[in-house]
Amino acid sequence: xxxxxxxxKAKQKRADGKTLCSSGFHKWELLSAxxxxxxxxxxxxxxxxxxxxxxxxxxx
Numbered sequence: 134x135x136x137x138x139x140x141x142k143a144k145q146k147r148a149d150g151k152t153l154c155s156s157g158f159h160k161w162e163l164l165s166a167x168x169x170x171x172x173x174x175x176x177x178x179x180x181x182x183x184x185x186x187x188x189x190x191x192x193x
Contacts, residue, residue: 154182154184159182159184159185161181161182161183162180173192175193177191177193178192179191
């Protein structure tokens with residue numbers, strides 16, 4: 134006999150996190166390095182999504 138694979142869990146594992154990020158629901162985490170923008174006089178925070186790895190820059 135062969136091994137039985139649960140298709141629901143296989144699909145869920147393959148799409149884990151990709152569907153949320155493609156819909157715009159990222160899970161942002163703050164990177165520890167903070168910089169200062171001299172021209173605008175503001176702190177620059179870099180954030181990275183835990184799921185897909187996309188980065189964004191936020192002025193605070």
